[in-house]
Amino acid sequence: MAKKTETEKDAPASNRQVLEAIKTSAADIHGKIMAHKKPTMRLPVRSLANVRYQPQRGFFEMAGRKKERTLTVNTVKTFAQTLRMIALSKELVENDDIATKREAYYVSKNWEEARFHEQPESDTVMDDVEAYFSVNREQLGFVPEEKGGDVAGKLFVIDHDRDTGQTLRIDCTKFGSGAYSVPISVEQLRFETDADFILAIETAGMFQRLVKHNYWKKANCILVSMGGVPTRACRRFVRRLADFKKIPVYVFVDGDPYGITNIYRTLKVGSGNAAHLNEFFCVPQATFLGITPQDVLDYKLPTHPLKDVDVKRAKDAIKNDPFIKHYKPWIRAIEQMLKMGVRAEQQALAKHGLNYVIDTYLPEKLAHPERFLP
Amino acid sequence: MATDAQSGKAAGGRQTAESMAARQREISVSEFFSKNRHLLGFDNPQKALLTAVKEAVDNSLDACEEAGILPSVRVEIRQLGEDRFRIAVEDNGPGIVKAQIPKVFGKLLYGSKFHTRKQARGQQGIGISAAGMYGLLTTGKSVAVTSRTGSGHPAHYYEIQIDTRKNVPQVITDKVVEWAPPHGTRVEIELTGTYKKGRHSVDDYVRQTAIANPHCEIFFTTPDAEAPLHLRRGSETLPPEPKEIKPHPYGVELGVLIGMMKETSAKHISLALQNDFSRVSARVAEDICSAAGLSLKANPHSIAVNEAERLFKAINAIKIMSPATNCLSPIGEEQILAGLRKEIPADFHTAVTRAPSVYRGNPFQVEVGLAYGGDMPGDELVDLLRFANRVPLQYQQSACAISKAVLGIDWRSYGLGQSKGALPTGPAAIFVHIASVWVPFTSESKEAVAAYPEIMKELRLALQECGRKLATHIRAHRRALDEEKKKSYIEKYIPHIGIALREILGLSAEGEAELVARLVDVLERSRARGEK
Numbered sequence: 001m002a003k004k005t006e007t008e009k010d011a012p013a014s015n016r017q018v019l020e021a022i023k024t025s026a027a028d029i030h031g032k033i034m035a036h037k038k039p040t041m042r043l044p045v046r047s048l049a050n051v052r053y054q055p056q057r058g059f060f061e062m063a064g065r066k067k068e069r070t071l072t073v074n075t076v077k078t079f080a081q082t083l084r085m086i087a088l089s090k091e092l093v094e095n096d097d098i099a100t101k102r103e104a105y106y107v108s109k110n111w112e113e114a115r116f117h118e119q120p121e122s123d124t125v126m127d128d129v130e131a132y133f134s135v136n137r138e139q140l141g142f143v144p145e146e147k148g149g150d151v152a153g154k155l156f157v158i159d160h161d162r163d164t165g166q167t168l169r170i171d172c173t174k175f176g177s178g179a180y181s182v183p184i185s186v187e188q189l190r191f192e193t194d195a196d197f198i199l200a201i202e203t204a205g206m207f208q209r210l211v212k213h214n215y216w217k218k219a220n221c222i223l224v225s226m227g228g229v230p231t232r233a234c235r236r237f238v239r240r241l242a243d244f245k246k247i248p249v250y251v252f253v254d255g256d257p258y259g260i261t262n263i264y265r266t267l268k269v270g271s272g273n274a275a276h277l278n279e280f281f282c283v284p285q286a287t288f289l290g291i292t293p294q295d296v297l298d299y300k301l302p303t304h305p306l307k308d309v310d311v312k313r314a315k316d317a318i319k320n321d322p323f324i325k326h327y328k329p330w331i332r333a334i335e336q337m338l339k340m341g342v343r344a345e346q347q348a349l350a351k352h353g354l355n356y357v358i359d360t361y362l363p364e365k366l367a368h369p370e371r372f373l374p
Numbered sequence: 375m376a377t378d379a380q381s382g383k384a385a386g387g388r389q390t391a392e393s394m395a396a397r398q399r400e401i402s403v404s405e406f407f408s409k410n411r412h413l414l415g416f417d418n419p420q421k422a423l424l425t426a427v428k429e430a431v432d433n434s435l436d437a438c439e440e441a442g443i444l445p446s447v448r449v450e451i452r453q454l455g456e457d458r459f460r461i462a463v464e465d466n467g468p469g470i471v472k473a474q475i476p477k478v479f480g481k482l483l484y485g486s487k488f489h490t491r492k493q494a495r496g497q498q499g500i501g502i503s504a505a506g507m508y509g510l511l512t513t514g515k516s517v518a519v520t521s522r523t524g525s526g527h528p529a530h531y532y533e534i535q536i537d538t539r540k541n542v543p544q545v546i547t548d549k550v551v552e553w554a555p556p557h558g559t560r561v562e563i564e565l566t567g568t569y570k571k572g573r574h575s576v577d578d579y580v581r582q583t584a585i586a587n588p589h590c591e592i593f594f595t596t597p598d599a600e601a602p603l604h605l606r607r608g609s610e611t612l613p614p615e616p617k618e619i620k621p622h623p624y625g626v627e628l629g630v631l632i633g634m635m636k637e638t639s640a641k642h643i644s645l646a647l648q649n650d651f652s653r654v655s656a657r658v659a660e661d662i663c664s665a666a667g668l669s670l671k672a673n674p675h676s677i678a679v680n681e682a683e684r685l686f687k688a689i690n691a692i693k694i695m696s697p698a699t700n701c702l703s704p705i706g707e708e709q710i711l712a713g714l715r716k717e718i719p720a721d722f723h724t725a726v727t728r729a730p731s732v733y734r735g736n737p738f739q740v741e742v743g744l745a746y747g748g749d750m751p752g753d754e755l756v757d758l759l760r761f762a763n764r765v766p767l768q769y770q771q772s773a774c775a776i777s778k779a780v781l782g783i784d785w786r787s788y789g790l791g792q793s794k795g796a797l798p799t800g801p802a803a804i805f806v807h808i809a810s811v812w813v814p815f816t817s818e819s820k821e822a823v824a825a826y827p828e829i830m831k832e833l834r835l836a837l838q839e840c841g842r843k844l845a846t847h848i849r850a851h852r853r854a855l856d857e858e859k860k861k862s863y864i865e866k867y868i869p870h871i872g873i874a875l876r877e878i879l880g881l882s883a884e885g886e887a888e889l890v891a892r893l894v895d896v897l898e899r900s901r902a903r904g905e906k
Contacts, residue, residue, distance in 0.1 A: 022878060033892055074863075114870040
């Protein structure tokens with residue numbers, strides 16, 4: 001991890017703070033044991049049911065329910081594994097090193113009886129540790145394998161060379177038909193841009209089309225490819241960029257329940273599973289450009305029928321998702337989609353010509369951002 | 375078996391009664407069975423080999439027990455060609471009197487057991503001579519019999535063939551030979567067959583016989599073995615000898631009833647009922663006669679068919695005491711356990727012998743044994759071992775009342791797995807035995823027991839009782855495992871809490887040791903208090 005070049009007051013906790021927290025909690029457990037007491041850990045319940053949405057805060061927050069993990073005969077294994085994972089994290093943070101989730105799993109193979117048999121076991125323990133300290137796993141030294149997202153357009157990213165400390169000024173207009181890759185940790189980045197807005201796109205296919213035809217030049221914007229549900233790094237990157245330049249974020253995804261309730265909602269307010277850190281990993285200023293159910297009618301798009309899983313997801317969102325439930329326009333839009341019984345992909349616009357999206361759809365939509373869904 | 379001679383065609387047809395009569399003649403029983411050998415269990419080569427061994431061993435065990443001798447049986451299977459075998463079964467029984475040897479082995483339906491109501495392995499007297507006949511038909515070789523009735527007597531050696539048309543034995547060789555055993559019989563049959571391991575194998579038959587007959591020892595030589603396998607005795611006690619009983623009125627069919635009335639030596643019908651049936655007192659005989667509207671003094675020999683019918687109905691309407699059940703010889707819980715323990719090593723064995731019951735006037739008794747655990751595979755169907763009068767039943771499992779009863783039990787409540795409509799799964803073997811003077815088999819080859827409601831009920835109750843005992847064992851076993859697991863959990867994982875806290879807090883080696891010791895203490899104490 002590179003050194004921090006600036007300290008933003010809304011940035012997540014620093015290495016020093018993380019180390020403090022780890023030591024404090026370990027000392028607490030140690031003290032309890034020495035006093036002949038059974039140590040406990042209080043962990044937030046990680047599920048959508050324990051999440052609250054307040055628009056003025058702008059993201060999913062923990063509703064406060066916690067589970068208590070007391071060290072007993074039955075929990076001794078998980079307890080031991082959790083502590084060893086914390087010890088590994090402490091070592092990583094101290095040495096400014098990182099481990100991927102997969103690597104952490106392999107490190108545990110050295111823990112004899114306490115080793116994990118499958119990676120999902122170690123991932124769960126890692127998520128618990130993260131929630132226990134209310135930090136982001138990257139701050140604990142654990143990094144995901146998944147790719148962060150691609151960026152192209154009117155933007156300079158300011159980074160540093162780890163060896164020389166030299167400032168790197170990365171021009172996102174100069175990747176040709178390629179793109180800049182969002183790094184796993186984005187806290188150290190700074191930006192220079194005069195773009196008017198950020199367009200966050202679901203599919204790599206649509207992103208490529210817009211990049212190929214230099215759409216960012218025409219619209220004076222920054223294009224971000226999310227590649228499905230955006231990673232934490234991607235969310236954080238867009239958030240910091242949008243905050244920094246106070247520019248709007250428009251989201252362009254498939255017109256289906258997955259695009260709305262998983263991709264868009266996660267970008268805007270965070271995930272239900274890791275709500276303890278959504279505060280930093282969300283983009284509350286994002287609005288929904290399309291594809292809306294109304295677009296399907298207005299642009300006479302070819303459609304596919306909703307699958308059972310789509311219908312279930314849509315109904316579930318109306319009933320249980322605190323974000324969707326908060327916005328009447330969203331409830332109306334999803335109900336409209338259910339009534340129509342169809343979904344439409346971004347690429348369906350190609351029906352009217354391959355560049356119809358560039359020449360007609362996006363300009364028409366962008367003329368009225370006030371009509372975007374919240 | 376003569377056909378009905380009344381069915382001649384009218385003149386002008388192709389046949390007349392006279393022309394047909396010329397071709398109508400008696401069919402020899404042996405001839406009938408040589409054409410219908412599947413009825414006796416010789417339908418395929420593997421089964422033929424098994425049936426031949428089985429008939430010989432059944433006879434040996436019956437003979438030894440009748441004579442009060444602890445059976446010691448040798449079973450040898452030698453392979454002569456690809457599908458040709460020579461089997462030999464030798465016992466230490468009482469031997470067979472010289473004059474009887476040809477008839478016993480060379481005539482179908484010759485035996486001592488068919489006319490008695492007494493629990494025995496063989497019933498019809500078909501088995502061993504049918505095996506000999508099968509051997510003759512497939513290889514042309516005679517049955518070889520060596521027998522000696524005592525140390526003062528010579529050993530006789532016979533080679534016998536059955537004349538299938540006349541159902542009479544033909545003696546090929548008859549001589550006195552030198553033979554070491556003081557008494558006993560050795561039968562050798564050459565036949566075509568197939569020797570296989572696994573289900574339906576001779577190996578399985580021998581092992582199951584050893585389980586159900588722990589008082590017998592078997593030396594078993596297979597084609598692929600160097601030395602005989604010795605299946606030792608699990609008990610030195612002979613089973614009590616079964617007693618013979620008269621038929622009970624409830625179990626008699628109309629035709630049999632008419633026959634019995636014609637042949638009785640009694641002068642009056644009331645006496646005939648009392649003398650020839652069990653459980654008929656003077657009072658019961660009087661009730662039957664008055665219900666049938668017959669005089670007590672009526673002559674049974676001149677009874678009319680409609681009168682016999684009334685008598686039959688009356689018998690079934692009158693309450694008659696159940697038959698005596700001392701004619702049965704169950705294996706007994708002790709002996710079942712001995713048999714299971716020696717042949718199926720496991721963690722847990724249990725056995726239940728139900729009190730005798732009655733179906734259609736025939737006394738019967740159900741016994742169930744169960745072995746659980748040990749090295750048996752935990753994810754396969756349980757091994758179901760079925761027995762009737764101590765004889766293993768290896769074929770037609772699904773048609774058998776025993777299997778139906780096992781399937782009808784919810785074994786999951788007893789700690790085994792079970793899919794719908796299937797045998798339970800788990801590391802277990804279930805042993806079920808039905809003893810009866812007349813086991814109701816579904817066919818002549820004696821492979822499956824018919825599902826009479828009384829039999830099903832007894833089977834169910836016995837299986838449930840064993841199941842409850844099993845459930846108790848499994849629960850206790852699981853508790854012990856849990857306890858063990860918890861203890862080992864503490865030993866396994868606490869050191870890791872020590873390591874982690876040492877790494878985070880920089881504890882010294884002593885500090886870590888002290889922490890671990892204290893934590894073990896805390897957890898052991900909470901465990902002792904029974905906390906989770």
